Structures are given as C-alpha cells and as structure tokens.
Amino acid sequence: MGYVAVKGGIDAIENACKAFQFERLKGSSAPLGVDQIREQLFLLVDRVMGEGSLYAPELAALAVRQAAGDTLEAAFLLRAYRTTRPRLGYSVPQPSDRMRVVRRISAAFKDVPGGQVLGSTNDYTLRLLNFDVAEGSRIRKMRLVGELLRGAASAEPLPDTFPRVIDILRRENLIAEAPRPPAADAPFDVTKDSLQFPAPRSAALQTLARGETGGLLLLAYSNMRGYGNIHPTIGELRVGYLPLTVRHPLTGESYTAGEVKVTEAEILAKFTDITDGPRFTVGYGLCFGHNEVKAIAMAILDRSIQSAQGASPSEDGEFVLSHVDGIESMGFCNHWKLPHYVDFQSDLDRLRRAKEIYDAQRVDQQKKT
Amino acid sequence: MTLSEWINRKRHDGGAGRLDYNYAFLDEVSKREIRRKILKAVAIPGYQVPFGSRELPVARGWGTGGIQITLSIVLPEDILKVIDQGCDASVNAVNIKRFVNVVTGVQITTDTREATLIQTRHRIPEEPMTERQILVLQVPYPEALREVEPSEAVTRRMHAEADYSRMWLFLYEDIVQFNEITIGYRYPVTVNGRYIMDPSPIPRWDIPKLHMAETLYLFGAGREKRIYAIPPYTSVVPLEFEDYRFRVEDFQGRACERCGATDTYLDEIIDDVSGRRLWFCSDTGYCDKRCRR
Numbered sequence: 229m230g231y232v233a234v235k236g237g238i239d240a241i242e243n244a245c246k247a248f249q250f251e252r253l254k255g256s257s258a259p260l261g262v263d264q265i266r267e268q269l270f271l272l273v274d275r276v277m278g279e280g281s282l283y284a285p286e287l288a289a290l291a292v293r294q295a296a297g298d299t300l301e302a303a304f305l306l307r308a309y310r311t312t313r314p315r316l317g318y319s320v321p322q323p324s325d326r327m328r329v330v331r332r333i334s335a336a337f338k339d340v341p342g343g344q345v346l347g348s349t350n351d352y353t354l355r356l357l358n359f360d361v362a363e364g365s366r367i368r369k370m371r372l373v374g375e376l377l378r379g380a381a382s383a384e385p386l387p388d389t390f391p392r393v394i395d396i397l398r399r400e401n402l403i404a405e406a407p408r409p410p411a412a413d414a415p416f417d418v419t420k421d422s423l424q425f426p427a428p429r430s431a432a433l434q435t436l437a438r439g440e441t442g443g444l445l446l447l448a449y450s451n452m453r454g455y456g457n458i459h460p461t462i463g464e465l466r467v468g469y470l471p472l473t474v475r476h477p478l479t480g481e482s483y484t485a486g487e488v489k490v491t492e493a494e495i496l497a498k499f500t501d502i503t504d505g506p507r508f509t510v511g512y513g514l515c516f517g518h519n520e521v522k523a524i525a526m527a528i529l530d531r532s533i534q535s536a537q538g539a540s541p542s543e544d545g546e547f548v549l550s551h552v553d554g555i556e557s558m559g560f561c562n563h564w565k566l567p568h569y570v571d572f573q574s575d576l577d578r579l580r581r582a583k584e585i586y587d588a589q590r591v592d593q594q595k596k597t
Numbered sequence: 598m599t600l601s602e603w604i605n606r607k608r609h610d611g612g613a614g615r616l617d618y619n620y621a622f623l624d625e626v627s628k629r630e631i632r633r634k635i636l637k638a639v640a641i642p643g644y645q646v647p648f649g650s651r652e653l654p655v656a657r658g659w660g661t662g663g664i665q666i667t668l669s670i671v672l673p674e675d676i677l678k679v680i681d682q683g684c685d686a687s688v689n690a691v692n693i694k695r696f697v698n699v700v701t702g703v704q705i706t707t708d709t710r711e712a713t714l715i716q717t718r719h720r721i722p723e724e725p726m727t728e729r730q731i732l733v734l735q736v737p738y739p740e741a742l743r744e745v746e747p748s749e750a751v752t753r754r755m756h757a758e759a760d761y762s763r764m765w766l767f768l769y770e771d772i773v774q775f776n777e778i779t780i781g782y783r784y785p786v787t788v789n790g791r792y793i794m795d796p797s798p799i800p801r802w803d804i805p806k807l808h809m810a811e812t813l814y815l816f817g818a819g820r821e822k823r824i825y826a827i828p829p830y831t832s833v834v835p836l837e838f839e840d841y842r843f844r845v846e847d848f849q850g851r852a853c854e855r856c857g858a859t860d861t862y863l864d865e866i867i868d869d870v871s872g873r874r875l876w877f878c879s880d881t882g883y884c885d886k887r888c889r890r
Contacts, residue, residue, distance in 0.1 A: 238691055308653060420630075422647035422648055422650065546748055550749070555657060558657075559661075560820055561658075563659050566689050568682075569864055569879075573862075573863075573865055578777070578781045586775075
C-alpha cells in the first residue's frame with residue numbers, strides 16, 4: 229500500500245534538527261566567533277536585541293550565530309530565553325537629557341544648541357561594493373585601524389548633556405503635548421498583560437519598541453507616502469548610552485547598574501488646531517541599540533496612531549499594534565507549514581456539497597430551456 | 598511521580614532533569630496567573646479571558662496557548678496525550694510532548710482512555726472522555742466574529758451586547774449564494790445560551806461532542822492572548838436555521854482502509870502508486886486500538 233501517514237516521529241524531528249546544525253557547520257571556513265558577531269555585525273546584534281526585547285549583546289550575538297543569521301529567529305531565541313528569567317523589578321525612568329550621546333542630528337533647524345554631532349553613520353557612504361573588504365586578514369585590519377586613527381583630528385570631548393531641540397519649540401508654546409497618565413499610574417507591562425484597545429500610550433510605545441524593524445518601516449512608509457497625514461520632520465535623532473538606574477530592593481536607594489545603548493527619535497508632525505490654538509504634534513520613538521530606521525518609523529507610528537479620525541491602516545492603533553510584532557507574525561506565518569488536512573477535509577466536504585447543489589441547479593435550468 | 602521526586606531527581610541525577618528550569622518551565626507566578634484566568638473562563642463559559650501570554654521556546658502559532666495551559670495545570674502524576682490533527686506521531690504533537698516531558702518528566706500515552714490530560718490541535722478524540730479528563734485545545738483564532746469584524750475593540754463590544762446579527766447575516770448570505778452554509782471547520786457555536794464561541798479549527802464532526810460533555814474543555818490562544826472554556830455539562834449549540842440545519846461532514850459509504858471503521862472522521866489520502874483515493878481514521882490512536890482488537 230502506498231499510504232504513508234504524515235508522521236514525523238522523534239527520529240525524523242531530531243534528524244531534521246541535526247541537518248540544520250550540519251548546514252551551519254559545514255564548509256572549511258573558521259567557525260564564526262560570538263565576539264566577532266558582537267563586534268563586527270553590531271547593527272545586526274542591536275536589531276536582534278530590540279526585537280527580542282532583551283538587552284544582552286553577548287546573548288544576541290550567540291542567537292545570531294545559532295540562527296545562522298536569521299534575525300527573526302535570533303530575536304525569537306532571545307525572547308524565549310527572556311521569559312525564563314524572573315522579573316526582579318523595573319528600572320527608574322530616565323530623562324534622555326542624561327544620555328551619553330555619540331550621534332545627534334536635527335532636520336528641523338540648521339543650527340541647534342549643542343551642534344549637530346554626526347558620529348558614526350553609513351548614511352553618506354557610496355553604496356559601492358568595496359572589494360578591499362573581501363580581504364580580511366588580522367594584519368590588514370590592524371593597518372587599516374592605524375590609518376583611520378592617524379587621519380582623525382583630535383576632537384573636543386562632547387558635553388555631558390545636550391538641550392533637547394524640541395524644548396526650544398516647547399518654550400514657544402508651539403507643541404501640543406500628548407496627554408500624560410497620572411503620575412501614580414504604573415506603566416502598562418505588555419509582557420504581563422494582554423493589550424486592550426484603545427491601548428494606553430505606555431503599552432503602545434512598548435509594543436512598538438519590541439516591533440520588527442521591517443514591519444514598522446512598512447507601516448510608517450505607507451503613512452509618509454500618502455496613506456496617512458503625518459508629514460514628519462525629525463526634530464531630533466539621538467544615538468547614545470542611557471544610564472540604567474535601579475532601586476535597591478531593601479534600602480530603596482537608587483544606583484546606576486550600567487548603561488544601555490539606545491536610539492531615540494522625536495518627530496514633529498503636521499500641526500493641528502487644539503482648544504487653545506494651532507500646535508505641532510509630536511511622535512516619539514526609542515529602541516535598543518543603534519537602529520535609526522526603527523526609531524524614526526516608531527516615532528511616526530506613535531504619532532499616527534494618535535490621529536483622531538484614522539483613515540488609513542497606519543493611523544488605526546489596533547491595526548498597527550496588533551501586527552508589528554515580528555516574533556508573533558513569523559510564528560504564525562510558519563505554522564502554515566504544519567499539516568491542515570483535518571480542516572482541509574472539512575472544507576473539501578463543503579465545497580463538494582456546494583458544487584453538487586450548483587450542478588443540480590444548472591441541470592434543472594438546462595431542462596427548462 | 599510526585600513533585601518532590603521531580604525536584605530530588607533533578608538535584609541528584611544531573612542528566613535526567615533540568616535544574617536550570619522551573620518545574621513545567623514557566624515560573625510559579627506566571628502559572629498562577631494562567632490558572633486564575635482559567636478559573637474565570639470556566640466561570641463564564643465561552644467568554645474570552647485576556648491573559649499575559651508568555652513567550653515559549655515554541656513558535657507563536659504552534660500551540661503556545663495550549664502549551665501554557667498544559668504547563669500551568671499539569672501535575673507530575675498526570676498522564677499526557679498530545680495529538681495534532683488526530684495523530685499522536687505528527688511533528689507538532691511529538692515536539693510538544695518532547696518539550697512537556699523534558700520540563701516535567703510527566704508520563705506520555707497515546708491512549709485516549711488512559712490519559713488524564715490531553716492537548717490537541719484541530720481534533721477531539723473519537724473515544725468518549727470522562728469527568729476525570731481535561732482536554733486542552735490549541736486555538737489560532739479565538740474570535741468567532743473575526744470573519745465578520747476585524748477589530749478586537751468592536752468584537753468585544755458585540756459580545757458584551759450579545760449583538761450577533763452580523764454573524765447570522767453572514768450565514769444567511771452564504772445560503773443565498775450557495776444554497777448551503779459553507780463554513781467547514783471552526784463552526785461557530787453558542788455556549789450556555791450566551792456567547793458565540795469559536796470551537797478552534799476542529800471539524801464540524803467534533804462539535805456535537807462539546808454539548809453537555811463530561812469533560813472540561815480549555816481553549817488557549819497564545820498569540821492572541823486569550824483563554825476560554827467549556828465546563829462539563831454545558832450546552833453547546835451550533836448556529837443553524839430551521840430550514841438549514843447544521844450538518845457534520847459526510848463520510849457515507851466510506852470506511853477506514855486500516856480498521857474498517859465507518860463511524861469516525863476520515864482523512865482522504867491519494868495513493869501515490871495507483872492514484873486511488875483512500876480513507877483512513879484521522880484519530881490514529883483509536884485506529885491503532887481497533888486494529889489490535
């Protein structure tokens with residue numbers, strides 16, 4: 229009999245897992261070090277930390293290696309690990325003025341107090357494949373580093389704090405403030421409670437911060453292209469390190485436990501007429517690591533879902549927040565690979581029945597004519 | 598096995614247990630929250646209770662809702678059966694069993710009667726179950742009204758107001774177009790005369806088993822973060838019109854090629870040698886049992 233049930237069985241599953249391991253390890257090249265991923269593929273590591281919502285560069289690099297470079301899978305590994313860790317507490321809120329800035333730009337003003345700090349960026353590199361990069365010996369690397377450092381002019385150290393560009397406009401009463409929750413309200417925790425709509429802003433920002441970069445970009449892009457009405461200007465974009473401050477569980481005294489690299493974007497959007505006159509509205513984005521596209525897209529979406537009469541998908545809070553999580557959408561997309569023959573059989577039964585009725589009616593009609 | 602045995606085994610015999618994870622993987626606070634939500638779901642049959650769905654090492658959409666329920670209620674002395682589309686040996690079923698076994702050490706079976714706890718995807722076993730058993734269903738779409746309304750905020754209001762006119766209209770329009778209700782699996786049901794509920798993608802064949810059943814049915818949707826339940830001895834009525842009755846799948850004139858059963862849900866298989874259509878029991882555990890008789 230030709231019948232083979234669609235069965236995996238433990239052996240088949242284990243062999244399939246082994247085959248993947250082998251794919252990753254085969255070939256004659258040296259194994260890719262976790263430290264190499266962390267140092268040399270740092271933007272990938274940052275992205276995975278953001279989407280995995282766990283700030284752990286070492287673990288993110290490990291996840292990238294284990295997932296053979298699949299960002300969604302790597303973020304998923306981090307999330308699954310994250311869920312096994314007990315929640316010991318929440319950090320103390322940090323104003324981003326205290327950020328140790330490594331890059332800061334504004335597209336709103338030519339000259340901003342504190343100045344534009346370009347930092348490190350690939351925005352202005354010509355997208356030409358550099359065939360020199362293909363040769364990667366350690367000696368060559370050291371020589372290149374030497375050349376890069378030799379050419380660098382000694383710069384003045386950056387100030388400890390930068391004034392926020394948006395505060396200039398705020399002082400002129402040109403900014404409409406998003407409604408703030410009462411100070412007593414603890415922020416919503418999306419990892420512990422299920423979202424309800426309309427979602428509180430703290431829940432929306434958390435969901436966006438954990439969102440998949442491509443997903444956020446897609447929705448934000450649809451808004452800037454015309455399925456929306458935000459027309460953003462980047463008030464300020466910052467990349468830098470924020471102090472991580474926690475309260476001691478016994479003494480209640482706060483102390484700094486480390487720092488976290490983040491990208492922050494504040495966008496100024498089309499002005500609206502609120503009760504006491506026209507004002508700019510603001511969108512806010514902040515994500516782990518260096519990921520400017522994500523922070524900007526997040527800020528646009530934060531603003532767009534506050535639109536009163538959302539006419540496009542990107543302005544519908546429920547639509548945006550329900551669909552930006554890469555781990556969830558990737559898992560569900562992949563589940564279609566699982567067998568569906570029971571449900572399909574049920575569909576077949578309905579189709580055959582509907583067709584039977586249709587065909588019978590056709591025959592009846594032909595007889596009549 | 599008792600819980601203390603599990604803990605002691607972990608302590609003394611390094612390889613067997615997983616000292617690095619809590620019993621049943623989830624931490625106790627998370628399990629307690631899920632158990633609270635299950636109690637609420639049981640108290641309000643058919644109502645979708647939101648819960649803080651945790652991330653698991655299994656992908657979203659692969660049964661994480663069911664797994665979280667299973668992990669929250671499984672006792673070390675339970676006997677667990679996991680099926681996928683009726684099959685004990687399907688990849689997803691094997692994978693979930695392997696996971697639950699690694700983090701609890703619980704005993705596994707393929708026998709419906711022997712199991713105390715059954716997790717399932719898309720089927721209810723053919724053999725009747727008892728009060729001693731709990732059936733956990735994995736749910737991809739908890740919202741029965743999703744077909745007619747995409748927004749969660751709106752469907753929750755519709756449920757609150759018991760405003761199900763659009764669902765009835767959907768069925769009516771189906772009849773106008775096809776002279777038949779075309780919903781195959783996921784057939785909407787009214788639970789306890791109140792909520793319209795998605796019974797998860799079980800075929801219509803399994804719907805009658807839900808009505809006034811002895812067994813507790815728990816439904817978990819991990820990605821959509823909802824838990825709901827049908828407690829024992831609860832009325833479950835499929836939506837139907839007087840002149841367009843609910844009907845189960847038609848297997849008249851067919852019999853299982855292996856065990857000869859004519860009263861089970863059958864899978865249609867196309868023989869790769871002859872190209873002939875063959876029929877086999879979807880519930881493989883039951884089919885095996887009949888073959889052994």
